[in-house]
Amino acid sequence: MSTTSETPVLSVRGLKTHFHLREGLIKAVDGVDLDVRRGKTLCVVGESGSGKSMMARSVLQIVTPPGRVVDGSMMFSRDGGGSVDIAALDPTGKEIRAIRGRDIAMIFQEPMNSLSPVHTVGDQLVEKILLHHKIGTKAAIERTVEALDRVGIPDPRRRLAAYPFELSGGMRQRVMIAMALACRPAMLIADEPTTALDVTTQANILELMRTLQDETGMAVMFITHDLGVVAEIADEVAVMYLGQVVERGSVEDIFYEPQHPYTLALLASIPKLGARHSTGKRLTAIEGMVPHPLNRPTGCPFNTRCPEAVAGLCDRADPALKELRPNHFGACHLRDPQHIKSRNPVEAGV
Amino acid sequence: MAAFIARRVLYMLVTLFAISVMTFIIIQLPPGDFVTSMVAQLNLQGTTVDAGAMAVMRERYGLDDPMYVQYWKWMSGILLRGDFGYSLEWRRPVADLLWNRLGLTFVLALCSLLFIWAVSLPIGIYTAVRRNTVGDYVATFFGVIGLAIPNFLFALVLMYVAFRYFGAGIGGLFSPEYETAPWSLGKVADLLMHLIIPTIVLGLHGTAALIRLLRANLLDELNKPYVVTARAYGLSERRLLLKYPVRIALNPFVSTVGWVLPTLVSGATITAVVLNLPMTGPLLLQALISQDMYLAGSFIMMLSALTVIGTLLSDLLLAWLDPRIRYT
Numbered sequence: 001m002s003t004t005s006e007t008p009v010l011s012v013r014g015l016k017t018h019f020h021l022r023e024g025l026i027k028a029v030d031g032v033d034l035d036v037r038r039g040k041t042l043c044v045v046g047e048s049g050s051g052k053s054m055m056a057r058s059v060l061q062i063v064t065p066p067g068r069v070v071d072g073s074m075m076f077s078r079d080g081g082g083s084v085d086i087a088a089l090d091p092t093g094k095e096i097r098a099i100r101g102r103d104i105a106m107i108f109q110e111p112m113n114s115l116s117p118v119h120t121v122g123d124q125l126v127e128k129i130l131l132h133h134k135i136g137t138k139a140a141i142e143r144t145v146e147a148l149d150r151v152g153i154p155d156p157r158r159r160l161a162a163y164p165f166e167l168s169g170g171m172r173q174r175v176m177i178a179m180a181l182a183c184r185p186a187m188l189i190a191d192e193p194t195t196a197l198d199v200t201t202q203a204n205i206l207e208l209m210r211t212l213q214d215e216t217g218m219a220v221m222f223i224t225h226d227l228g229v230v231a232e233i234a235d236e237v238a239v240m241y242l243g244q245v246v247e248r249g250s251v252e253d254i255f256y257e258p259q260h261p262y263t264l265a266l267l268a269s270i271p272k273l274g275a276r277h278s279t280g281k282r283l284t285a286i287e288g289m290v291p292h293p294l295n296r297p298t299g300c301p302f303n304t305r306c307p308e309a310v311a312g313l314c315d316r317a318d319p320a321l322k323e324l325r326p327n328h329f330g331a332c333h334l335r336d337p338q339h340i341k342s343r344n345p346v347e348a349g350v
Numbered sequence: 351m352a353a354f355i356a357r358r359v360l361y362m363l364v365t366l367f368a369i370s371v372m373t374f375i376i377i378q379l380p381p382g383d384f385v386t387s388m389v390a391q392l393n394l395q396g397t398t399v400d401a402g403a404m405a406v407m408r409e410r411y412g413l414d415d416p417m418y419v420q421y422w423k424w425m426s427g428i429l430l431r432g433d434f435g436y437s438l439e440w441r442r443p444v445a446d447l448l449w450n451r452l453g454l455t456f457v458l459a460l461c462s463l464l465f466i467w468a469v470s471l472p473i474g475i476y477t478a479v480r481r482n483t484v485g486d487y488v489a490t491f492f493g494v495i496g497l498a499i500p501n502f503l504f505a506l507v508l509m510y511v512a513f514r515y516f517g518a519g520i521g522g523l524f525s526p527e528y529e530t531a532p533w534s535l536g537k538v539a540d541l542l543m544h545l546i547i548p549t550i551v552l553g554l555h556g557t558a559a560l561i562r563l564l565r566a567n568l569l570d571e572l573n574k575p576y577v578v579t580a581r582a583y584g585l586s587e588r589r590l591l592l593k594y595p596v597r598i599a600l601n602p603f604v605s606t607v608g609w610v611l612p613t614l615v616s617g618a619t620i621t622a623v624v625l626n627l628p629m630t631g632p633l634l635l636q637a638l639i640s641q642d643m644y645l646a647g648s649f650i651m652m653l654s655a656l657t658v659i660g661t662l663l664s665d666l667l668l669a670w671l672d673p674r675i676r677y678t
Contacts, residue, residue, distance in 0.1 A: 057578075064578075092587055097584040101584040106579075108582075114575045114576055114578075115579065116597075117674055118598055128583045132584065163673045163674075165674055179583070
């Protein structure tokens, strides 16, 4: 038990997913390092276009062509021992297909369109169970009913014959979660699963996911841009910007001791109730726009919008992700312990 | 579903009634009535008709009755006795001429529909999945040619090829030795052989159009989230392709059922002449030229009715295929 909880279920190192387009090379994911641990939730946050969804899809090798995983490793460790590097698998091969759904399940942002509109809920769930388990149709149906029941769908046996358009958005997302759990995966990737839902439904779904995680002990990678959701469910957080993880650490580290200027800016841009009244300040926003993917800045990807950027340093070299404090990583020249030491030896020594 | 079918059948009956009224009006359109035209024709040939015979004829067809009675007599004749009236030109009851031609047209429509489906389904899927590859461009090239070539020209080319290289008999439905022979296995085989060229010729346009349609539809579906979901759960590419996006892109296939028949009738006249096929097209044209109104009217009515039934059929199939239609 202790050994399995120490090896991450998924360990991503130097992951790169690129799109070779006629207009040029788009580096959607450009060197991502992160770990997802058993029973823990890793939240991946970032603005639109930061590559978080592409990173999530890369884990299952379902990036749509011409995009593909070009470099890096993704070590997936099974509970019973044995690990496999997903990055080395053929995206259409048998091995990766056996991992999809069975070992790592995924739920998506649009519960409206993530299920086929012309097949019944039961048909689609039973199909996925039969694909991965050698059991009879009857047993698969029973398991489907059980899964639907577990995610809180009333009268699950009757819902088997329902079409997705007969269900509400929240119900559909519950069906998706039931589908994800039906094969008892070791890890769940949730790509903004609550973005399209109203706030009450969102809270219900988050609550449900947490309960199910406690029951099953699965690892969760949760993609979101909503820092409120992060605060609620995350154990660890990875902040992404332009295809790179710029800061990574425990949820306490990120919220109370943020290091990277981008994380600081993100946290500062959360609207606070009554803030304007008390301080007379308007909502802070991050200066400028996310650079166009075909026009990436040289050096640190964030240097064009960074209030602390130092000319001649930040626009020259791309900072590496370094351990700033135990289990707290950041990719910033100005936070790099070596840099601080060389610039101000006295202060660093204290 | 039962309510849906009942509603559609009800609409169909209303449409059929409207068609019959239209047809009746068309039949009445030429100046003079049926008996006067017949007498005039007989007079031209030097035969005189006495007034008594004329009166009997007028009585039989109810020509002196008010319009709605005439309509009723005509309609009840069709519905109760299968009597479509009398063809002036052929001097035969219309029903005799009608069923033969209509039967063959129907068989050909069915054959070319199957041909269209069988050819355009795999090619359509291939061009969508392998879009912008050499295979796609080749298929598109031939598809555009298929759309551009007039059917009768293509028929001539195929007849030439069949005769020159395969020594196959050309045109018509039967080889001379079977023409008058009683039905036998050999005759059926001969008929099927003769149906190949018409089927290809008549199906060409539909095939080319349906390939383009399926390709466009499938391209829309291929990147839908539900396809990504299926892939994310480990379905193989072939299986998920056939089960999800193809299934949803299939709607135009079913809709073709409704329009194959009318296209064959109105568009295939020249082809039928070139291939010497006893289809409805040439006979209808002939009947219209010689103002053989009972024959023309009956054809128009039967073909409209079949089109309406075909549309109903395709609507029902569509509802079966796509539950979203069923419930709205």
